[in-house]
Amino acid sequence: xxxxxxxxxxxxxALFFIGVYGFFTRRNLITILMSIELMLxxxxxxxxxxxxxxxxxxxxxxFFSIFIITIAAAEAAVAIAIIINLYRSHxxxxxxxxxxxxx
Amino acid sequence: MSSITTIxxxxxxxxxxxxxxxxxxxxxxxxxxxxxxxxxxxMAISCLLxxxxxxxxxxxxxxxxxxFAPIILFKYNxxxxxxxVSIDMGALLDPISAMMLVVVTFISLMVHVFxxxxxxxxxxxxxxxxxxxxxxxxxxxxxxxxxxxQIYIFWELVGVSSFLLIGYYFAKPSAVAAAKKAFxxxxxxxxxxxxxxxxxxxYGESFDFQTLIQRFTDHQSPQFLAISAASFMGITALSWGxxxxxxxxxxxxxxxxxxxxxxxxxxxxxxxxxxxxxxxMVVAGVYLVARLFPIFAxxxxxxxxxxxxxxxxxxxxxxxxxxxxTDIKRVLAxxxxxQIGFMMFALGVSNYxxxxxxxxxxSLFHLxxxxxxxxxxxxxxxxxxxxxxxxxxxxxxxxxxxxxxxxISFLIACLAISGIPPFAGFFSKEAILHAAHASxxxxxxxxxxxxxxxxxxxxxxxxxxxxxxxxKPMHNAHGEGTWSMKIPLIILGLLSIVVGFIPFxxxxxxxxxxxxxxxxxxxxxxxxxxxxxxxxxxxxxYKNKNEKPAQIAQNLGGIFSLVKQKFYIDEIYLxxxxxxxxxxxxxxxxxxxxxxxxxxYTLTATTTExxxxxxxxxxxxxxxxxxxYFLASxxxxxxxxxxxxx
Numbered sequence: 001x002x003x004x005x006x007x008x009x010x011x012x013x014a015l016f017f018i019g020v021y022g023f024f025t026r027r028n029l030i031t032i033l034m035s036i037e038l039m040l041x042x043x044x045x046x047x048x049x050x051x052x053x054x055x056x057x058x059x060x061x062x063f064f065s066i067f068i069i070t071i072a073a074a075e076a077a078v079a080i081a082i083i084i085n086l087y088r089s090h091x092x093x094x095x096x097x098x099x100x101x102x103x
Numbered sequence: 104m105s106s107i108t109t110i111x112x113x114x115x116x117x118x119x120x121x122x123x124x125x126x127x128x129x130x131x132x133x134x135x136x137x138x139x140x141x142x143x144x145x146m147a148i149s150c151l152l153x154x155x156x157x158x159x160x161x162x163x164x165x166x167x168x169x170x171f172a173p174i175i176l177f178k179y180n181x182x183x184x185x186x187x188v189s190i191d192m193g194a195l196l197d198p199i200s201a202m203m204l205v206v207v208t209f210i211s212l213m214v215h216v217f218x219x220x221x222x223x224x225x226x227x228x229x230x231x232x233x234x235x236x237x238x239x240x241x242x243x244x245x246x247x248x249x250x251x252x253q254i255y256i257f258w259e260l261v262g263v264s265s266f267l268l269i270g271y272y273f274a275k276p277s278a279v280a281a282a283k284k285a286f287x288x289x290x291x292x293x294x295x296x297x298x299x300x301x302x303x304x305x306y307g308e309s310f311d312f313q314t315l316i317q318r319f320t321d322h323q324s325p326q327f328l329a330i331s332a333a334s335f336m337g338i339t340a341l342s343w344g345x346x347x348x349x350x351x352x353x354x355x356x357x358x359x360x361x362x363x364x365x366x367x368x369x370x371x372x373x374x375x376x377x378x379x380x381x382x383x384m385v386v387a388g389v390y391l392v393a394r395l396f397p398i399f400a401x402x403x404x405x406x407x408x409x410x411x412x413x414x415x416x417x418x419x420x421x422x423x424x425x426x427x428x429t430d431i432k433r434v435l436a437x438x439x440x441x442q443i444g445f446m447m448f449a450l451g452v453s454n455y456x457x458x459x460x461x462x463x464x465x466s467l468f469h470l471x472x473x474x475x476x477x478x479x480x481x482x483x484x485x486x487x488x489x490x491x492x493x494x495x496x497x498x499x500x501x502x503x504x505x506x507x508x509x510x511i512s513f514l515i516a517c518l519a520i521s522g523i524p525p526f527a528g529f530f531s532k533e534a535i536l537h538a539a540h541a542s543x544x545x546x547x548x549x550x551x552x553x554x555x556x557x558x559x560x561x562x563x564x565x566x567x568x569x570x571x572x573x574x575k576p577m578h579n580a581h582g583e584g585t586w587s588m589k590i591p592l593i594i595l596g597l598l599s600i601v602v603g604f605i606p607f608x609x610x611x612x613x614x615x616x617x618x619x620x621x622x623x624x625x626x627x628x629x630x631x632x633x634x635x636x637x638x639x640x641x642x643x644x645y646k647n648k649n650e651k652p653a654q655i656a657q658n659l660g661g662i663f664s665l666v667k668q669k670f671y672i673d674e675i676y677l678x679x680x681x682x683x684x685x686x687x688x689x690x691x692x693x694x695x696x697x698x699x700x701x702x703x704y705t706l707t708a709t710t711t712e713x714x715x716x717x718x719x720x721x722x723x724x725x726x727x728x729x730x731x732y733f734l735a736s737x738x739x740x741x742x743x744x745x746x747x748x749x
Contacts, residue, residue, distance in 0.1 A: 020734065024727055095726050102724030 008049035015042035029083045029093040033076065040072045106156070110176050110194045113152050113204065114243035116145040117211070121236035128229025138229035139222075142236055143215040149239075150208035157201040161610050171610065173197035173313065175249055190310055193249030198611040199393055199467055203246040206474045207383050211239045213591040214378040217482050220585035221374055221489060231271060231372070238264035242383050246390065251300050252310045254391065258296070258355070261387065262289050265379050269371040281367035288364040292354020299347030302340055306330035312394060320401040327402065345399060345406040349392060349413075356388025357440045358447060359417040363673055365440055369432040373488055376432060377481030381439050382474040389446045389470055396463060396613060400455035411451020411542075415549050418444030420670070422556040426563070427656075427667040429496045431484050434564050435477070438520065441557060442473050448550065449535040452542035453613065460613030462538030468607040469531035475602055476519040476528060479595035483513040486584050486592065487568060496564070500571035500648065508589050510569050512596035517565045519599045521558035521634045524627070530603035536630055537623070554630055558637030566645035 015038055022035030044065040051061025087093050120142045127134050134141075160171070178193035215235060222231055241260035248254035263286075270282030300310070307315045307326050318326040319341065333340040350361075357365035368380050379385070392399065392410060399407045421440035428434045446466045453462025486509045491499055503510040519526035522533070532554055539547040644652050656663045665671070721732070 023730060098726070099724035102722050 005049060005053040008045060008053075012042040012045040012049070015039075015045065027094050027096055029086065029095055032095060033079050033083070036079075037072060037076070040068055044068055106159070107177050107194075109152050109156055110196070110247065113149050113156070113208065114240045114247065116149040117142075117236040117239035117243065119236075120145040121233050121240060123233075124229045124236065125233035128233055129227070135229045138232045139215070139219045142232035143212070143219065145236070146208065146212045146215045146239065149243075150205075150212045153204040153208040156196070157205045160196055160201045161198075171198045175313075178249060181253075186308070188304065188308055188310065190252040191250045192253055194247040195249035195312065196247070199390065200246050202467065202471060202611055203390060204243065206471060207239065207242050207246060210382045210474055210478045211235070211242075211378055213478060213482070213595060214374045217377075217485065217588050217591045218372075218374045220588035221485055222372060223585070227271070231268075234264055234267045234271070235375075235378070238268065238379060238384070242387075245387060249312060250310050251303065251312060251315065254394070255293075255296065255300055258351070258387065259293065261384050262286065262293070262355070265289075265368070265384055268375040268379060269368050271372055271375065272370070275370065277367075278370040281364075281370040285364040285368045288361055289354045292361050293351050295347040296351020296354075299344045299349075299351065302344035302347065303330075306333065306340055306344070316395070316397045319398045322402070339403075341398075341403050342406050345395065345403055346409055348395065349388075349406065349410055352388030352391040353413060353447075354388070355391075356385050356443045356447065357417075358388065358413050358444065359420050360672060362417065362421070362440050363676060366428075366433045366436045366669070369430070369436050369494075373432065373481060373485030376436075377478040377485065380436065381477040381481050385439060385443055386446065386470050386474070389443060389450065389466060392447065392450050393463065393467060396450065396453075397455055399450075400453065400460075400463075400613065407451050407453075409451075411448050411546070414444045414447030414449070414451050415546060415553070416444070417441070418448060418553045419549060419556075420444075422553050422560065423666055424669050425560040426556070427663065430494045431487065431496055431499075431564060431568065432481075432494055434496075434560065435480055435484060438480075438557065438561065439477055441553065442469070442477065442520070445532070445535055445550070445553070446470050446473070448546070449538050452538050452546060456614045456616075459541075461534065461541070461608065463613035464608035464611050465531065465534030465538045467611050468534055469528075471605075471607065472519070472527035472531045472599075472602055475595055476516040476526075476599040479512055479516040479592065479599055480520070482588075482591055482595065483509050483516065486588055489584055489588070496567045499568045501569070503569040506584075508592055509584075512592040512599075513565060513569065515596045515599050517561045519603075520561050521638060522554055522630060523558075523634055523638075524631065525600065525603065527599050527601070527603035529627075529631070531607075533627055533630065534608070537626065540626070551630060551633060555633040555637045558634035559641050562638045562641035563645050566641055570646050572648040 019035045019038030019042065022038065023032055026032050026035065047061040047065045047068070049061075051058065055061070083093055086098055090097050124134070124138050124142060128138055129135060160174075174196045176194040176196055178191050181190050181192045183189040215232070218231065218235070222228060225231060238261065241257050241264055245254055245257035245261055248257060266282050266286040269285050270278055272278045273282075303315060303319075304310045306329050307318050309315055309318070318324045319330065321327060327341075330341045330344070331339050335343055338346075352358075354361040365380060365385070369376055371380070399410070418441045421437040421444060425434050425437035425441065428437060446469050449462045449466035449469065451462075453460055453466070455463075486506065487499065487502065488494055490502070490506060493499070515526060519528035522529045524530075536547065536550055536554070539550045644655075668674070721728075
């Protein structure tokens with residue numbers, strides 16, 4: 001059986017919700033960051049898959065996924081910087097410890 | 104000095120004294136010590152200027168030939184409403200305002216001098232003089248007003264200074280209550296006054312006295328036709344306007360049934376009672392009716408009849424109550440009310456012009472003489488209270504040996520008010536009785552009877568204070584009082600003898616033309632002998648302490664206590680206000696305000712608060728719950744777009 005669009009979308013959806021699950025259940029900020037990366041990558045897979053199966057003559061999807069990878073790298077750098085600062089002030093990178101900004 | 108400067112200085116000086124002492128009086132100690140001297144000096148200058156103005160008006164100008172015409176000294180357009188209607192600030196000089204200028208500044212000067220001794224050592228000495236200055240300024244402004252709205256402004260200023268002075272001893276709850284009562288009752292009357300002013304101003308298309316008088320006395324003018332055509336509840340707008348204006352006057356002049364504040368107003372310092380509640384402010388109502396007299400007399404006889412009726416009723420009513428009071432100041436207060444009733448009544452029975460206007464002259468003549476002897480009575484009462492430290496007649500007695508000057512001057516004033524010749528009151532009372540005689544026999548006999556009662560209760564007061572027997576050892580440390588207290592008594596005593604000889608109606612008459620005063624000796628026999636009978640009866644009952652008055656009181660039983668409680672008028676007012684107005688209007692209005700108006704806003708506030716405290720929890724500070732909301736919203740939107748919109 002050839003691998004079609006549906007298979008790829010199932011994969012990317014699974015990947016996305018694994019990321020969502022990780023985002024909601026993990027308390028460690030690094031893990032949360034990793035979950036975000038998972039979600040971003042599932043989007044990348046979608047872009048590439050739609051580009052390949054629906055508009056093979058174009059390269060827009062591939063183009064966008066390269067952008068996303070770049071931005072994800074920058075975002076990871078910023079996020080890790082934030083996490084380090086949080087660690088310095090709270091002595092912890094548990095997301096539930098950092099809840100001072102409320103009503 | 105030009106007459107405009109003079110006329111501005113007359114009320115200006117008391118105003119200056121008020122501002123100076125009112126603002127700086129309590130902060131600088133030398134000003135506080137000199138307050139009395141400063142205010143008295145200013146007042147003396149103002150008094151001299153008034154006398155000069157009056158003499159200029161009455162004597163030097165050759166007005167007497169063609170009658171005394173009103174002079175507008177200046178007029179400043181203060182607030183214009185277009186189409187000729189404006190509120191002006193002006194000064195109007197005519198016989199009555201010239202006469203009143205002299206009376207007010209002179210009595211005020213006497214009171215200023217008297218207070219130097221009487222109020223010495225008071226904590227708020229400077230404030231007292233400041234208030235006196237404010238009062239004198241407002242009263243002079245009221246007198247000089249050329250515009251009915253201007254008179255209303257000063258009318259209220261007079262009311263507020265009266266309020267301040269009645270409540271001068273504000274640590275005493277009774278004084279506070281009295282001040283409040285005086286203010287509320289007169290304010291209530293002034294509501295009528297304001298409506299009256301607006302009615303007259305609306306139809307007359309002017310607030311100016313002279314324009315109004317000219318328009319409403321000319322029966323062909325469009326304004327007169329308009330106001331006569333309009334009517335409400337079967338009474339023409341003109342009658343309404345005049346009667347409402349009279350209501351304001353009746354409130355200020357303590358006419359029945361708006362008199363209830365005057366006896367309580369005696370809580371103020373006694374010199375204040377002499378100035379405000381005897382000689383000047385309370386006659387403002389008479390002055391107001393006299394100002395508008397041509398309209399009353401020529402165009403609306405019915406309103407004038409109301410004035411006459413209220414006048415004689417108040418005179419008789421107050422005289423009867425004065426029998427039973429034991430507080431000497433209250434006896435004097437009721438006597439004031441009775442005498443003002445006489446003045447109103449004389450205006451009410453008068454006609455306009457010539458000999459028929461004799462009642463008008465008589466009324467203002469009585470106002471003039473009454474100012475002297477009544478302020479003398481009050482200042483005498485002040486001296487007595489200063490000595491005895493009590494207002495109560497029962498604490499006095501036998502004072503003639505201890506206070507000879509007060510005794511003689513008080514006796515003169517009592518003789519004057521009783522109408523014994525040759526004292527001042529005799530002439531004015533004769534003139535009033537003449538006017539009453541010309542009007543109708545019933546009013547004449549009522550007036551005669553009241554004047555006999557006057558003689559009786561005044562001498563009841565006199566004998567109880569100065570004769571009788573000494574009630575208890577009295578406070579004799581400072582004797583009769585300082586010279587500053589005795590001198591005004593002496594001056595006023597002398598004046599109470601001589602002012603009656605002024606040919607008053609020569610100067611003041613309803614149409615400005617001179618009237619010749621004639622004294623009819625045959626006519627005088629009856630009133631004078633009745634007054635003498637009243638005095639002798641008072642002497643019989645009260646000259647020596649005995650049981651006769653108590654027995655008479657006991658025999659009269661219920662009637663006596665009815666009179667002693669002032670016919671329960673105060674209680675009737677309390678019943679009407681507390682039981683009827685408060686219960687039927689006040690409480691429902693309060694309920695609506697509290698439950699419906701307030702309730703609406705409380706509901707809005709509570710809802711907002713409840714809602715916000717509910718959603719406040721969502722702002723948990725927890726990153727993951729925010730993400731959850733975000734996800735839920737995105738999913739929700741997605742479902743909405745997929746299933747509902749496509």
